[in-house]
Amino acid sequence: MMKSKSFIKFSFIAIFQIGLFSVSVAQNANLGRLSISDAYVHETVSGQTVVTGFVKIKNTGPADKLVSVSTSAGFEAQIHAMKMEGNIMKMAQIPSIDIAANSSVELTPDGMHIMILGLKTPVKTGDVIKIKLKFVNSGEVELNFPVKTLAPISGHDHGKMKM
Numbered sequence: 001m002m003k004s005k006s007f008i009k010f011s012f013i014a015i016f017q018i019g020l021f022s023v024s025v026a027q028n029a030n031l032g033r034l035s036i037s038d039a040y041v042h043e044t045v046s047g048q049t050v051v052t053g054f055v056k057i058k059n060t061g062p063a064d065k066l067v068s069v070s071t072s073a074g075f076e077a078q079i080h081a082m083k084m085e086g087n088i089m090k091m092a093q094i095p096s097i098d099i100a101a102n103s104s105v106e107l108t109p110d111g112m113h114i115m116i117l118g119l120k121t122p123v124k125t126g127d128v129i130k131i132k133l134k135f136v137n138s139g140e141v142e143l144n145f146p147v148k149t150l151a152p153i154s155g156h157d158h159g160k161m162k163m
Contacts (some may be wrong), residue, residue, distance in 0.1 A: 027146055032138035033061025034099070039145045041129050042109075044122045050074075051123060053114035053131055053145050058104045065136040066097040066105075073129045075118025082110055099135075123147045 027039040039055040051074070057066070069077040078093045097112055099105050107113045114131060123129060127147040134140045 027144055029141045029143055031135065031141045032064075034059055034064065034135065034138050036133065036141065036143060039131070039143045040148045041114075041116075041123065041145045043125050043147050043149045044119065046122060048122065049117070049119050051116045051119050051129070052080075052109065053116065053129070054107045054109065055114070055133075055143070055145075056104065056106045057099055059099045060102060062137070063101045064099045064138050066099065066133060067095070067136055068134040069114050069131055070134070071116055071129060071131045073120060073123075073131075074116035075120075076116070077131065078115045078117065079112065080115045081112045096136075125149045 028035075028037040030036070035058040037056045037058070039053070041051050041053040044051050053069075066079065069079055071077045079095070079097060080091055081094045082089055082091050084090075093115075094112070097105060097107075105112070116129070116131075125147055128144045129147065130142055131145050132140055132142040
């Protein structure tokens, strides 16, 4: 009988720990009328102190606005946008991202994205960075952004870009 109780206790603990692990790597969330999905960041290379993050935000309610991002993984997190001016790709910090009623916004490598500056340690595939998103109407949510290896976009290297 003692072995059965021990086995049941061990099984419960194992299932509980697996359940916690599943929650800890979640990269999707619902926040009010917002559905936030497909969060990830790029892998870094040795000496790189910035990392970019991407996410999809679907709004099924009234207009909202992403007003800030934050993380303990780096010195500062910002919202950035890329745009072409003539033949030159430029990047700049922007104060917010409008999310119109009943619409979607996608943060992508060649458009709006999250920039983490002063990365404390390099990140590699399999790691996870926690990033908090703050919206005007919907509040705040912290998501896990898994680190993925992606091929760089031609001519687009945040590690050497001057801001």
